Amino acid sequence: MATNDIPPTLGWDDVYIVTTRDGSDTLFSRMHNATYHSLFGAVGESKHVFIQHGLKTLVDRPSISILEFGFGTGLNAFLAYLFAITTEKQTQYTGMEAYPIDSEVAQKLNYPQYLAFPEEQDIFLRMHLEDSFSSDSFHFRKLTDYAHILEDEKFDCIFFDAFAPGAQPELWEQPVFDKLFNLTTVGGCLVTYCAQGEARRRMEKAGYIVDRIPGPPGKREMLRAVRQ
Numbered sequence: 001m002a003t004n005d006i007p008p009t010l011g012w013d014d015v016y017i018v019t020t021r022d023g024s025d026t027l028f029s030r031m032h033n034a035t036y037h038s039l040f041g042a043v044g045e046s047k048h049v050f051i052q053h054g055l056k057t058l059v060d061r062p063s064i065s066i067l068e069f070g071f072g073t074g075l076n077a078f079l080a081y082l083f084a085i086t087t088e089k090q091t092q093y094t095g096m097e098a099y100p101i102d103s104e105v106a107q108k109l110n111y112p113q114y115l116a117f118p119e120e121q122d123i124f125l126r127m128h129l130e131d132s133f134s135s136d137s138f139h140f141r142k143l144t145d146y147a148h149i150l151e152d153e154k155f156d157c158i159f160f161d162a163f164a165p166g167a168q169p170e171l172w173e174q175p176v177f178d179k180l181f182n183l184t185t186v187g188g189c190l191v192t193y194c195a196q197g198e199a200r201r202r203m204e205k206a207g208y209i210v211d212r213i214p215g216p217p218g219k220r221e222m223l224r225a226v227r228q
Helices: 042-052 075-087 103-108 118-129 174-183 197-206
Strands: 015-019 025-029 063-069 090-096 132-135 138-143 155-160 184-192 209-214 221-226
Touching (some): 015 103, 042 075, 118 138, 174 184, 174 197, 197 209
Antiparallel strands (some): 015 025, 209 221
16 A cells, blocks of 8 residues: 655756865755855854854753654764764654655765764664664654654754745744744744744744844854753
8 A cells, every 4th residue: 555654755857966166065956046055165164053043052951852844865974973973962863854855866965974974874864764773872763744743742853954045935924933833942043044034933923932143154144042
């Protein structure tokens, strides 16, 4: 019997690799006519937005649970894994992705080599091949949507990494931020590369306290939203 739980995968007909200014790879989506990461530097952007202004602000917690809205290339998940193993912090990662890339595409992305962790290539590929696994202090899970999140689950850090509002406007609507606010722990945060005024207002309407902070290269500002 066929199942609707198995999402379609994107291959070379759907995406292609682009080298960004810092030498790290990203993908260009033909469907959305947009890149998955900043052309000014894929790794630089992800480190700045999701690690420096996301995970590193929560290091005092005994463990950290992450929800990524848009698993994409797996770069942010891989950076979260490196954060977990280098800090020895118990880290539970959940990624949501309706259209995952296939393993042939993932294998060509240069993140493990670029980040000087070539020995972790297998972990990066497992993120694309498996729905869940654990390795040391890092616990990985990948879902297609909200439906599989348990009713009482909460997350300390939400990586909001959907395509820009112009490419995927439906993912930046008020009900999305209302849902994410309810999934955020008290004192937890949502971080995103986007600094659009309408997005900020919708986060505030959902209940977040939102700050504009300096963005990564190529972006003047980004948003960090906290549930107080």
